[in-house]
Amino acid sequence: MSAAVQIADVSDDVVLSARNVVKTYGSTQALRNVDFDVRRGKVTTLFGENGAGKSTLMKILSGVERPTSGELTLDGRPISFSSSTDARSYGVSIIHQELSLAPNLNVRDNIFMGREIRSAKGVDFAEEERQVRVLMKGLNQEIDPLTPVERLRLGQQQIVEIARALSINARILIMDEPTSALSAHEVELLFRVVHDLTARGVAIVYISHHLEEALHITNHAVVLRDGVVTARADVEDIDLEWIVRHMAGENFNLGTPPEQRDFGDVVLSIRDLIVAGPVRAGPPVVDRMSLDVRAGEIVCIYGLMGAGRTEMLECIAGRDVPESGSVLLCGQNVARLSIAARIEKGLALVPEDRQRDGLVQTMTVGRNLSLASITSFVRHLVLSSSREESLVDESISDVHIKTAGGWAPIGSLSGGNQQKVVIGKMLATHPKAILLDEPSRGIDVGAKAEVFRILAKRAEAGLAVVFTTSEVSECLSIAHRIIVMRRGRIAAEFGADATKEDIMAASGEAVVAA
Amino acid sequence: MAGLTSSLGTRPGTPMKARFDIGRLLLEGRAFLALIVIVAVFSSLSPYYLTVANMMTMSSHVAIFGMLAIGMLLVVLNGGIDLSVGSTLGLSGMVAGFLMQGVTLSYFGVTAYPPVWVTAILCCLVGGLVGLVNGVLIARFKVPAFVATLGVMYMVRGLALLMTNGLTYNDLGGQTAHGNTGFDWLGFNRLAGVPIGVVVFAVIAVVTSVLLSRAAFGRWLYASGGNARAAELSGVPVRIVQVSVYVFSGVCAAIGGLILSSQLTSAGPTAGTSYELTAIAAVVVGGAALTGGRGNVRGTLLGAFVIGFLSDGLVIIGISAYWQTVFTGAVIVLAVLLNALQYHKRGRRPQALPGGPTSSLARAGQTLPTRPA
Numbered sequence: 001m002s003a004a005v006q007i008a009d010v011s012d013d014v015v016l017s018a019r020n021v022v023k024t025y026g027s028t029q030a031l032r033n034v035d036f037d038v039r040r041g042k043v044t045t046l047f048g049e050n051g052a053g054k055s056t057l058m059k060i061l062s063g064v065e066r067p068t069s070g071e072l073t074l075d076g077r078p079i080s081f082s083s084s085t086d087a088r089s090y091g092v093s094i095i096h097q098e099l100s101l102a103p104n105l106n107v108r109d110n111i112f113m114g115r116e117i118r119s120a121k122g123v124d125f126a127e128e129e130r131q132v133r134v135l136m137k138g139l140n141q142e143i144d145p146l147t148p149v150e151r152l153r154l155g156q157q158q159i160v161e162i163a164r165a166l167s168i169n170a171r172i173l174i175m176d177e178p179t180s181a182l183s184a185h186e187v188e189l190l191f192r193v194v195h196d197l198t199a200r201g202v203a204i205v206y207i208s209h210h211l212e213e214a215l216h217i218t219n220h221a222v223v224l225r226d227g228v229v230t231a232r233a234d235v236e237d238i239d240l241e242w243i244v245r246h247m248a249g250e251n252f253n254l255g256t257p258p259e260q261r262d263f264g265d266v267v268l269s270i271r272d273l274i275v276a277g278p279v280r281a282g283p284p285v286v287d288r289m290s291l292d293v294r295a296g297e298i299v300c301i302y303g304l305m306g307a308g309r310t311e312m313l314e315c316i317a318g319r320d321v322p323e324s325g326s327v328l329l330c331g332q333n334v335a336r337l338s339i340a341a342r343i344e345k346g347l348a349l350v351p352e353d354r355q356r357d358g359l360v361q362t363m364t365v366g367r368n369l370s371l372a373s374i375t376s377f378v379r380h381l382v383l384s385s386s387r388e389e390s391l392v393d394e395s396i397s398d399v400h401i402k403t404a405g406g407w408a409p410i411g412s413l414s415g416g417n418q419q420k421v422v423i424g425k426m427l428a429t430h431p432k433a434i435l436l437d438e439p440s441r442g443i444d445v446g447a448k449a450e451v452f453r454i455l456a457k458r459a460e461a462g463l464a465v466v467f468t469t470s471e472v473s474e475c476l477s478i479a480h481r482i483i484v485m486r487r488g489r490i491a492a493e494f495g496a497d498a499t500k501e502d503i504m505a506a507s508g509e510a511v512v513a514a
Numbered sequence: 515m516a517g518l519t520s521s522l523g524t525r526p527g528t529p530m531k532a533r534f535d536i537g538r539l540l541l542e543g544r545a546f547l548a549l550i551v552i553v554a555v556f557s558s559l560s561p562y563y564l565t566v567a568n569m570m571t572m573s574s575h576v577a578i579f580g581m582l583a584i585g586m587l588l589v590v591l592n593g594g595i596d597l598s599v600g601s602t603l604g605l606s607g608m609v610a611g612f613l614m615q616g617v618t619l620s621y622f623g624v625t626a627y628p629p630v631w632v633t634a635i636l637c638c639l640v641g642g643l644v645g646l647v648n649g650v651l652i653a654r655f656k657v658p659a660f661v662a663t664l665g666v667m668y669m670v671r672g673l674a675l676l677m678t679n680g681l682t683y684n685d686l687g688g689q690t691a692h693g694n695t696g697f698d699w700l701g702f703n704r705l706a707g708v709p710i711g712v713v714v715f716a717v718i719a720v721v722t723s724v725l726l727s728r729a730a731f732g733r734w735l736y737a738s739g740g741n742a743r744a745a746e747l748s749g750v751p752v753r754i755v756q757v758s759v760y761v762f763s764g765v766c767a768a769i770g771g772l773i774l775s776s777q778l779t780s781a782g783p784t785a786g787t788s789y790e791l792t793a794i795a796a797v798v799v800g801g802a803a804l805t806g807g808r809g810n811v812r813g814t815l816l817g818a819f820v821i822g823f824l825s826d827g828l829v830i831i832g833i834s835a836y837w838q839t840v841f842t843g844a845v846i847v848l849a850v851l852l853n854a855l856q857y858h859k860r861g862r863r864p865q866a867l868p869g870g871p872t873s874s875l876a877r878a879g880q881t882l883p884t885r886p887a
Contacts, residue, residue, distance in 0.1 A: 319747065340749035349747060357747055362740035362807035371737050372748040374730045382728040425748060 013039040015203050016061065016092065016172050021070035023056050023227075030056040031227045033070070038172055043194065043204040045214045047243050048224035049471055054207050057224065058174050061205065062094035063087030093165035094174040099157055103150035108132045110149055111164045135163045139193050155186025162193060166202075173197065174205040179213055183283065191217055209304050209470065211243055211504060223247055244501050263480075264295025265330075267464040268316075268347070268433040273325035275308070275315045275488075284323060285311040287488035291466075293433060298455065298465040300479030302472065302503055308488035309468040310352050313435045317349035318342045330432065343372060346432030350422050350439055352468075358422035359410050366392040366406025368421050373428045391428060399424040399454050416447025423451065433464040440474055452478045472500045544852055545800055545816035548845070552820060556827035563830055570709055574777065576822035577715035578603075578770050580815065582786075582793035583800075584722050585766030587814045588759040590797050591726075591739045593806025594652060594659035596760060599767040599793055601670035602644045603786030606637045606771025608674045611683025611781035613637075614697060627692035630699070638768045644670055645764025649757030663760075667790070674783040682782040686775060701776030711773040718766065723811040735759065740807030795842070796821055799849040801856070820845065 016038040023031040031053045038044055038061070048054045059065040061072070063081030072079050074090055081087040084094065101110045108128050117124045117131075132145035141159050149157055158178055165173055175194075179187045194204060194217060208214040215221075221238055223231040223246040231246040268291075275286035285308040293299050303309050315322050318339040327335045334342050351357035359368055369392050370377070377387035392406040399420045403413055410418065419439065426434060436455070440448040456478045459465050469475060475482045475498070482494040484506040492506035540547070557564040582599045589596040613633045616625045628636070644666060651662040688694035703710045726732035737745040738752040746752045770789075775781040800817030802809025821842060828838045 317747065338751070339746060340751055343749040351744075351747055356741075357743045360737045360740035360744050360807065362803075363736060367733065367736075371733070371745070371750070374733050378730050382724070383730060383733065429749075 013042070015040050015075060017073050018057070018061065018067075019071050019073070021057070021060060021067045021072075023053075023060060023065065024068045029227055031060075031067070034224070034227070034229055036061070036222060036229070038203045038205055039220070040171075040203050041198045041201045042219040043198060043206050043217055044220045044222065045206045045208065045218035046222050046224060047211070047214070047247055049247055049473070052224040052247070053227040054224055055176065056227075058094060058176055058205065058207065061087075061172075062092055062174050064094070088165075088168050088170070091169055091171035092174070093168060093170040093172070095158070095161045095165060095176065095178060097177040099154075099161055101149045101157055101160060104148065106146050106148050107143055107152075107160050107163075108145035110160055111135070111145075111167055113164075115168070131167065132163070135167055138166070139163060139196065141193070153186065155182045155189055158182070158186075158190060159193060162197075166197075170202065172203045172205070174207075176207045177209065178206070179208060179210055187213065211240055215240065215243070240505065241501060244504050261296070263297045264462060266292045267295050267330055268293040268466070269328040269331075270312075270316060271326045271328065273312065273315065273327070274323040275311045275320060276323045283488070285488050286315065286322075288325070289485075289488065289490065291483065291490075293464045293466055295432070295462045295464050296459050297481065298459045298467070298479045299481045299483060300475045301466065301468040301483045301485055302470070302475045302507060303468070303485035304470065304507055307485040307507070309485055310437055312485075312488075313349060313437045313466070313468065314351070316435060317347065319349075343426075343429050343431070346430065348372070348426035348429055348431035348434045350426050350434065350436040352437035352441065354419055354422050354441075358425075359418060361410055363410060364406060365396075365401070365403050365408045365410055365413065365421060368410050369395045369406070369425050369428060372425050373430075376429075395424040395428050399427065400450055414447075416443035416450070419443050419447065419451065420454075423454065427454075427458065431463065433466070434458075436465070436467040438469060439467055440469060440471070448474075472503050475503055476500065545813055545820055545849075548799075548820050549816055549823065552823050552827060556823070556831065559831045560827075563827060566707070568830070570704075570707070570712070572823055572826045573712045573819075574709040575826060576818050577709070577711045578774050578777075579789050579792045579796065579822070580715050580818035581718060581766045581770035581773070582763075582789055583796035583814050583818045584718060584811065585763030586790070586793040587797050587800070587802060587809055587811065588722070588726075588735065589659070589763050590794075590802050590804060591735050591806060591809055592756055592759045593739045593742070594756070594759070595663065595794065595804070596645075596648060596763045597660065597663040597790050598644060598648060598667040598670055599763060599770075600786040600789035600791075601667045601674065602641050602764050602767035603771040603774065603789055604783055605644070605670050605674040606641050606768035607775035607781035607785050608677045608683065608783055609637050609640050610634075610697070610772055610775055611686055612677060614686050614688055614694060615683065616692065627688075627694045629694055630688065630696045633694070633697070634700075634772055637772055638765050641764040641766070641768025641771070642761045643764070644767075645761035646757065648764070649760035652760065653753045653756040671783075671787075678783060680783055682780055683775075684780045686779050686781060698776055698779055700773055701779070711777065714769065714773065718769065719811055719815055726811060731755070731758070736807055792821060795846045795849075798846060798853065801849075801853060803853060817849070 014037045018034060018036040021031055021034045021036070022029070034053070034057060036057060046054050046057065056065070060067050063084045063086050066080070072081070079090065081090070081092070087093075102113065105113070108125070111132055112128050117127050119127075129145045136143050136145070139159060139162065141156070143152065143156055143159060149160060152160065162173065178190060182190065198204060206214060206218060215235065218235050221233055221235060221243065222229060223243060225247060231242070233242070270289060270291045273286055273289045274284050277283055277285045287308070289308075289312055291299070301309050311320065314320050316327050318334075318337065322335060325335070326333050329342070329345055329347050332345070334345060334347065337345070355361075360371065363371075366388070370388050373391065374383065377384045377391060379387075389406065395401070396403060396406065401413070401420045401424060402417050410421065413421065423436070423439065439451050439455075443451070455465050455467065467479075476496070480496055482496075482498055482503060483490055484492040484494070484503055486507055492502070494502060553564065562568055582603065585599060586596055610633050613628050613636060616627045618625045648663050648666050651657045651666075652659050686697045688697055700710050700714070705713050726735065734745065734750045734755045737748070737750050738755050742752050771786065774785055796817035797809065797814050798804065798817070799820055800809065800813030800815070802813060824845060825838050825842055828841060
């Protein structure tokens with residue numbers, strides 16, 4: 001690749017580089033012959049859709065995983081990290097999307113966690129505190145070393161993570177989706193820190209779904225698709241459209257865009273829904289959201305992490321209490337009803353995290369499938385096992401679950417089939433409207449297509465479907481209508497004929513003040 | 515793929531039970547095997563051990579903490595623990611003793627002597643009330659079960675002691691003139707040679723077993739103990755289930771208290787001290803997981819009999835009470851080790867089908883990473 005040759009010319013700047021990196025998991029190739037360079041004092045951003053291999057590459061660069069083949073060089077010498085701790089000792093630190101701080105400890109103890117400065121009298125807290133103050137001064141931050149981390153805002157917690165990395169003399173800092181949960185002001189603050197760091201010669205690897213934001217901060221862009229580097233360029237030569245074009249490419253057919261047809265009556269109607277944020281007095285996560293879904297209609301909600309999709313769906317389903325607003329199901333307000341009563345009335349939720357919220361791991365496939373509709377096969381206070389069995393068998397064939405039978409342990413199923421169990425469970429309650437939070441998360445492309453096929457089929461039979469996704473290609477699969485959510489509000493609305501570019505542009509965060 | 519799916523999924527009469535597997539059978543039948551070994555060993559050591567009379571005596575001992583164990587099983591299935599059952603057992607006996615002496619209603623200037631059945635029901639209500647306090651503390655106010663029931667354990671024991679300033683009610687016989695005789699029926703009478711206490715225990719066990727395996731409540735309990743969040747989102751009334759199990763446990767403890775005081779024809783405020791631990795031991799030996807969601811009545815019964823028959827056997831062959839404690843402890847530790855083996859093996863079962871990141875890590879309830887490809 002000619003771009004790669006170009007990079008080699010300016011190798012004096014390159015601190016860490018990967019050459020011909022291949023990573024396979026079982027039969028899937030996550031990375032194929034990837035070349036990647038990290039330069040001193042520069043921000044290199046890695047773009048790509050979910051599953052393109054960004055996280056895998058970051059894990060390899062930070063020592064969390066080892067490549068199947070290919071090599072890493074640090075300062076021109078070949079190197080192999082045995083663990084992330086090993087990588088850290090060479091100055092390569094990663095800050096994960098989910099922060100790894102202990103919320104109950106203060107800033108000082110978090111920064112020196114596991115590396116406490118010891119003196120004859122035990123831990124030298126005074127010295128640690130002094131060093132933290134120096135670090136925070138260097139970052140131009142006023143964070144007291146003795147504040148418990150849980151009292152800090154998320155953006156400040158991120159700064160603490162950065163400070164911790166710097167305290168181990170990080171020369172290369174990998175940031176995975178650092179802005180996804182930050183407010184605009186906090187993003188600005190973070191970017192100022194990033195600028196300071198690069199000025200001090202720290203190399204930054206940046207991953208973000210916020211394309212505009214990333215374009216604003218980065219010096220170099222590398223685009224990954226299906227484990228292959230499809231493009232690389234300096235930021236001066238590219239624009240948003242360039243990134244999207246190289247990110248999207250050809251995709252597996254997840255279903256045909258539906259033909260326009262007459263929908264039924266409005267089944268689900270959300271009016272001015274407000275869901276309070278995690279911080280009291282902070283901005284609400286769902287801000288005056290209104291949405292109507294008709295019988296037979298499939299609505300896709302696209303948004304970045306932290307856009308408020310999960311909170312909105314969980315609130316509609318009854319897990320959370322809304323600050324205000326109403327949820328109407330066939331014209332009846334269900335906002336005060338319990339989850340069970342809402343299911344009874346025909347409103348079902350397939351949660352985002354199927355391990356945590358969807359499945360009972362101690363029960364069999366069959367019992368998971370029948371869990372939400374138990375009351376429908378109770379006769380004279382006892383469960384009718386014949387009714388249950390027929391319901392389970394019906395569900396298994398209905399949603400195409402590949403299992404040895406209803407009695408099989410749920411853990412024996414693949415991720416995609418487990419997801420189908422969760423969907424089958426809720427479909428067995430005969431809902432009028434079903435909400436699915438990231439139904440394609442963590443399942444392979446074949447299972448994904450099947451899930452969408454099931455949803456499309458049910459919608460044809462009159463079910464109102466709302467699903468969320470953070471992959472643009474999924475928006476364009478089966479949805480009749482695409483809603484782009486941003487910061488708890490509807491940022492844009494498209495028909496089935498929308499383009500990836502439109503959707504991505506609408507979801508991207510506003511450019512932060514220069 | 516679709517063809518395979520439907521042929522597997524819709525095969526008529528697919529049994530809802532696991533395949534036959536000798537290793538697993540031995541592991542899951544371990545409590546039963548242990549019981550057989552215990553009976554065989556003690557029978558060879560003492561000619562009195564394997565007699566009908568001794569079996570009945572031992573069973574009536576088992577019945578008392580077995581009652582607590584069944585209540586405890588439901589709590590453990592829910593993922594909780596109930597440390598207050600021993601105290602509740604004591605309080606129940608004291609309430610029975612108090613009522614049998616007659617209640618002086620100074621307002622009316624009369625002394626009421628409630629009949630035995632009224633006494634029994636009032637004791638159960640007291641037990642249920644204690645359970646309700648536990649349940650509300652845990653389900654409504656989110657107090658950890660261990661702490662909530664620990665506190666209630668002390669309070670209830672204190673109340674039992676306060677009722678008589680630590681004295682024992684010695685006469686629970688009642689008087690024919692007051693129409694409240696028959697309290698000893700529970701402890702002394704037999705039905706077809708079986709002590710009434712054991713009969714009551716058996717009835718409760720059968721009812722609970724049906725409740726767990728055949729009623730919607732049982733399914734709700736297993737689901738909310740296995741994964742409360744998933745159960746809640748599936749429409750299971752998780753809080754009601756949680757409160758119910760503590761109420762049930764309290765009532766079981768109260769019945770245990772009635773049987774014990776009836777057997778002794780006296781009610782002491784310290785009765786049932788540390789019985790909660792024996793009950794937990796029986797549940798654990800019976801194969802239930804303290805993390806919730808796994809266990810059944812059959813296992814708990816076996817666990818109760820293993821512990822009861824072991825300690826009574828040691829008494830019969832004349833081993834010191836101190837050694838009994840050591841042996842009982844060893845049995846519990848062994849049981850927990852085997853539990854760990856059983857559930858660990860299940861947790862690490864390799865994936866039958868490719869394609870999903872369902873690692874043991876994920877099953878441990880952690881957030882899934884995005885898939886690698």
